[in-house]
Amino acid sequence: MLGQMMQMPLLISSLIVHADKYHGDIEVVSGLSDGSIHRYTYTDAHKRARQLANAFDKLSVKIGDRIGTLAWNGYRHLELYFGISGIGVVTHTINPRLFPEQINYIINHAEDDYVFFDLSFASLIENLAPHCKQVKGWIALTDRIHMPEMKTANVLCYEDLLNAESDDFEWPSFDENTASSLCYTSGTTGNPKGVLYSHRSTVLHAYAIALPDCLSLSARDTVLPVVPMFHVNGWGLPYGCAAVGAKIVLPGPCLDGASLFELFEKEKVTMTAGVPTIWLGLLTYLQQNKLKLSTLKRMVVGGAACAPTLMRSLEEEQGVEVLHAWGMTETSPLGTTCILKAKHATQSKEQQYAVKTKQGRAVYGVEMKITDNDGRELPCNGEAAGNLLVRGPWIAREYFKGDGSPLTADGWFPTGDVASIDADGYMQITDRSKDVIKSGGEWISSITLENTAIAHPAIAEAAVIGIHHPKWDERPLLLAVKKSNVDVSKEEILHFFEGKVAKWWIPDDVVFVDQLPHTATGKLLKTKLREDFSAYKLPTT
Numbered sequence: 001m002l003g004q005m006m007q008m009p010l011l012i013s014s015l016i017v018h019a020d021k022y023h024g025d026i027e028v029v030s031g032l033s034d035g036s037i038h039r040y041t042y043t044d045a046h047k048r049a050r051q052l053a054n055a056f057d058k059l060s061v062k063i064g065d066r067i068g069t070l071a072w073n074g075y076r077h078l079e080l081y082f083g084i085s086g087i088g089v090v091t092h093t094i095n096p097r098l099f100p101e102q103i104n105y106i107i108n109h110a111e112d113d114y115v116f117f118d119l120s121f122a123s124l125i126e127n128l129a130p131h132c133k134q135v136k137g138w139i140a141l142t143d144r145i146h147m148p149e150m151k152t153a154n155v156l157c158y159e160d161l162l163n164a165e166s167d168d169f170e171w172p173s174f175d176e177n178t179a180s181s182l183c184y185t186s187g188t189t190g191n192p193k194g195v196l197y198s199h200r201s202t203v204l205h206a207y208a209i210a211l212p213d214c215l216s217l218s219a220r221d222t223v224l225p226v227v228p229m230f231h232v233n234g235w236g237l238p239y240g241c242a243a244v245g246a247k248i249v250l251p252g253p254c255l256d257g258a259s260l261f262e263l264f265e266k267e268k269v270t271m272t273a274g275v276p277t278i279w280l281g282l283l284t285y286l287q288q289n290k291l292k293l294s295t296l297k298r299m300v301v302g303g304a305a306c307a308p309t310l311m312r313s314l315e316e317e318q319g320v321e322v323l324h325a326w327g328m329t330e331t332s333p334l335g336t337t338c339i340l341k342a343k344h345a346t347q348s349k350e351q352q353y354a355v356k357t358k359q360g361r362a363v364y365g366v367e368m369k370i371t372d373n374d375g376r377e378l379p380c381n382g383e384a385a386g387n388l389l390v391r392g393p394w395i396a397r398e399y400f401k402g403d404g405s406p407l408t409a410d411g412w413f414p415t416g417d418v419a420s421i422d423a424d425g426y427m428q429i430t431d432r433s434k435d436v437i438k439s440g441g442e443w444i445s446s447i448t449l450e451n452t453a454i455a456h457p458a459i460a461e462a463a464v465i466g467i468h469h470p471k472w473d474e475r476p477l478l479l480a481v482k483k484s485n486v487d488v489s490k491e492e493i494l495h496f497f498e499g500k501v502a503k504w505w506i507p508d509d510v511v512f513v514d515q516l517p518h519t520a521t522g523k524l525l526k527t528k529l530r531e532d533f534s535a536y537k538l539p540t541t
Contacts, residue, residue: 257285
């Protein structure tokens with residue numbers, strides 16, 4: 001017997017329709033590259049998204065086509081999020097921080113018909129265009145007055161397209177499993193792979209992130225997503241904010257501490273989200289200028305592990321609750337968030353921090369387990385560490401254009417992370433499977449060593465890689481960036497590890513470097529470090 005409920009597809013267009021109808025006067029604020037601020041409302045955004053939909057009809061864009069975006073977090077990019085997917089076309093967000101060769105590859109692999117770009121990427125477009133013959137037009141996200149002079153053919157003006165169209169448009173209804181958006185992995189090994197999301201998976205993900213035990217979004221919030229909209233759909237915040245009617249502040253390209261602090265204070269931001277490197281820069285600015293955030297309540301940290309020292313400083317100095325989160329391109333991206341349970345309220349601060357530094361509990365809709373290398377499931381006791389596998393309605397089952405199905409035989413997605421899960425369901429990443437250091441048949445967590453090193457007052461950033469050892473297979477090498485105007489010896493750093501980690505975990509050597517390489521999404525690029533230090537000889541050998 002089937003239920004007798006209405007069959008209404010979960011479509012991305014329904015989010016902006018809802019925001020307009022019930023939260024139409026709520027502001028969408030954008031920081032522009034020239035330092036000015038743009039303001040309008042959800043009603044305005046919906047009107048312009050409908051004009052865009054009509055423009056696509058004139059451009060002969062049809063359902064299933066891919067449309068690329070090379071843009072910062074701003075109001076025009078938000079319009080693209082809804083105006084493209086709303087008509088059954090695929091929004092392909094492109095990460096401009098990738099190498100140009102990788103951007104060429106993914107535009108061609110996606111077969112983008114049109115690519116929208118912010119003016120700061122005009123020179124990049126000029127270099128890309130000769131290699132992307134299938135692109136019918138490059139659309140500058142600006143008005144006629146500010147159109148750049150470019151050698152590229154078929155450059156169109158975004159505002160001209162919209163101004164030529166009416167906002168009289170009815171969003172079409174179609175199967176909720178229709179593809180909605182496309183995002184490529186960072187491609188640290190081989191070519192980037194495309195992850196193709198559906199309307200259903202995206203709307204379910206938007207529901208999930210709004211839950212109190214997730215990001216707790218509401219109409220009372222002012223949300224500033226520092227996480228770029230060109231990477232895994234801005235962690236779902238543009239969709240989640242529309243679903244609940246939260247005011248949204250889009251920071252544009254200016255993500256330095258001073259610019260962010262000004263936006264936080266002027267717009268009375270209550271919630272934000274981004275990677276640890278951004279928050280380290282903000283905290284440094286606040287400390288140097290003796291400033292305090294007055295309205296910010298919650299800060300979501302993802303993309304990489306948040307160092308315990310960074311979490312403590314933000315919470316104790318700024319009064320901001322730091323929420324650890326974990327996910328990846330293939331998980332839409334949110335998989336876990338670290339929210340304390342009622343039983344933790346009576347615990348000491350130290351006990352609470354021991355929980356909060358974990359990546360957290362699975363969001364409803366995501367299942368997790370850990371296995372050994374033979375596929376046997378390991379116990380959730382907080383001690384056993386194994387390969388982390390996930391499954392759920394917003395987890396990828398295969399890559400775009402048949403670039404492989406990563407699932408195990410029993411239908412789980414192997415994340416490539418090594419993790420433990422405790423009895424309360426809190427998951428903690430101990431390493432990437434390719435980064436874990438195998439020493440004498442045992443595993444050493446590079447993440448734990450990096451967090452310990454960063455806790456030293458002289459260290460700004462740290463990375464740990466495994467170096468070949470004739471007896472132990474691998475031993476850890478610490479690569480550290482000193483804070484400016486601070487001097488410290490490697491002996492002092494190694495002594496700092498004593499009593500904080502097992503003695504046999506302590507790195508065999510320390511090398512001080514001016515900077516560390518990062519991926520396009522801000523993660524440490526350990527493949528480059530392993531390549532650079534492939535011939536390095538440890539003093540213990």
